[in-house]
Amino acid sequence: MWALLPYSIYISSSFVWETCLSALLLAVLFLWTLKLKEQPGGTWGWLGFGALWGFAALIKCNFAVSFPFSCWVGDLPVVAQPPDVDYCRGLVALGFVILLLPWQVRNYRTFHKLHPASRQFLARSLGWQ
Numbered sequence: 001m002w003a004l005l006p007y008s009i010y011i012s013s014s015f016v017w018e019t020c021l022s023a024l025l026l027a028v029l030f031l032w033t034l035k036l037k038e039q040p041g042g043t044w045g046w047l048g049f050g051a052l053w054g055f056a057a058l059i060k061c062n063f064a065v066s067f068p069f070s071c072w073v074g075d076l077p078v079v080a081q082p083p084d085v086d087y088c089r090g091l092v093a094l095g096f097v098i099l100l101l102p103w104q105v106r107n108y109r110t111f112h113k114l115h116p117a118s119r120q121f122l123a124r125s126l127g128w129q
Helices: 008-038 043-059 061-065 067-074 082-111 121-125
Strands: none
Touching: 008 043, 008 061, 008 067, 043 061, 043 067, 043 082, 061 067, 067 082
């Protein structure tokens, strides 16, 4: 088959790679959310959680749709101590922004105007495209 359609191997390999990486990231994020719900970690745990969400958003911007829900579920046990809630949410947001910021700066320097991670983010996340 490769002799007749040599580019078919490129299409299937990129599709399989992206699908497997997305499934792995989503599974790790889901498990980390459950771990934070059971035992809220320290500063590095929350910062790493946000950084992994930032990495997932760079890989596939559709993951950013479930980011607020995951943060809400993850900080449910922290809600019992009100001062800690804002601190943990701030750490998650900081980790998320630290990962996305270099790409946004690169886009601004290259295109000379602000470009979000994806122009069709809403349409893709709602399944319109």
